[in-house]
Structure formats: structure tokens, C-alpha cells
Amino acid sequence: MSDCIFCKIAKGEIPSKKLYEDDEVIAFHDIRPIAPVHFLLMPRLHVESLNECSEVHAALLAKMLLLGSRLAKEQGLGTGFRTMINTGTGGGQEVFHLHFHIFGGSAALPKT
Template sequence: MSDCIFCKILAGQIPSSKVYEDDELLAFHDIHPFARVHFLIIPKQHIATLADCSSGHEGLLGRMLLLAPRLAKKQGLDAGFKTLINTGRGGGQEVFHIHVHVFGGGDPVKRS
């Protein structure tokens, strides 16, 4: 979608700090982190919300969730981490391209 910020990141129109990429998924650091480590996992296929998924998306959703602990460990979150999927405006979703937040490791580092 032309107005989707995550689609623009996928197209290389907006830079990101990549954590991981394969044929279906991209993971990158959140620009407004909740914690010391905070990255997002997004599908390359534009799906607006979790509520828009169907049984045909089971494999993709499973791959997103299974990727989270692998990347969390590589980012130093050996003691644990949180995941979050905001769904719809009422659920706090701001970017309407499904994404999984993965975060942990204490308060974010203050950047000047």
C-alpha cells in the first residue's frame, strides 16, 4: 500500500535498522522503543490487522511468532521478553500493517 510506512520500509523508501530478513519477513528496531531492546517483526505481505487474517495466514503467523524467540536471544534477551500485537484503533494499533513487537531488557537507552 502506497501510504503504509511499513510497506515503504520494505520497498527501501524509508531506512530501518534491520535485525532480520528473509523472503516473507522483516524485523527491525523500533524507532520509539519501550525497552532497551525493542524490535518489530512484519510480514512482507501487507495485511492491515490481525483481525484481517484467515486460516490461510496460519503458517505466516506461526513463522512470525517462532522467529520472535530466536531473534530475542540474538539481541541478548536470554532472561525473557514480551511480545505484543496491537489490533485495530481500539487496540492501540498505529500502523495498519500487522506487526509483532518484541521487547525486553529494561528501560530504553536515552538517545541524545
């Protein structure tokens, strides 16, 4: 989508503090972190939300989860982290391009 901010980040049209990128996914630091370590992981492919995913996206989703774990450890979150996917307006999604929030590094994080 031409007006999607995350598509623009993936294309390099908007700068970001990247942690990782390849042909399928990109990871970058959140501009409004809620924890000492907080980054986003998203597919380059524009998929609006987790609700839009199907079996066709299974390999991509698995790759993102495994990569998220590896990147979290590389960012110093070896003892644990949180992974959050806001889905739809009712789920708090603000940018309608599938993305995972990965964060941690503080005992002050709320318990759920």
C-alpha cells in the same frame, strides 16, 4: 498499499535498522523504543491487522512467532521478553500493517 509506511520500509524506500529479512518477513528496531531491546517483526505482505488474518496466514504467523523468539534471544533476551500485537484502533494500533512488538531487557517494564 502505496501509502503504508511499513510497506515502504519492507521495499527499502524508507531506511530502518534491520535485524532480519527474508522473502516473507522483516524485523527492525523500533524508532521509539519502550525498553532497552525493542524491535518490530512484520510480514512483507500487507495485512492490515491480526483481525484480517485467517487460516491462510497460519504458516506466516507461526513463522513470525518462532522467528521473534530466536531474534529476541540473539538480542540478549534469553531470560525472557514480551510480544505485543496491537490490533485495531481500540487496541492501540497506530500503523495499520500487522506487526509484532518484541521488547525486554529491563526490570522496569510494567507488570501485566
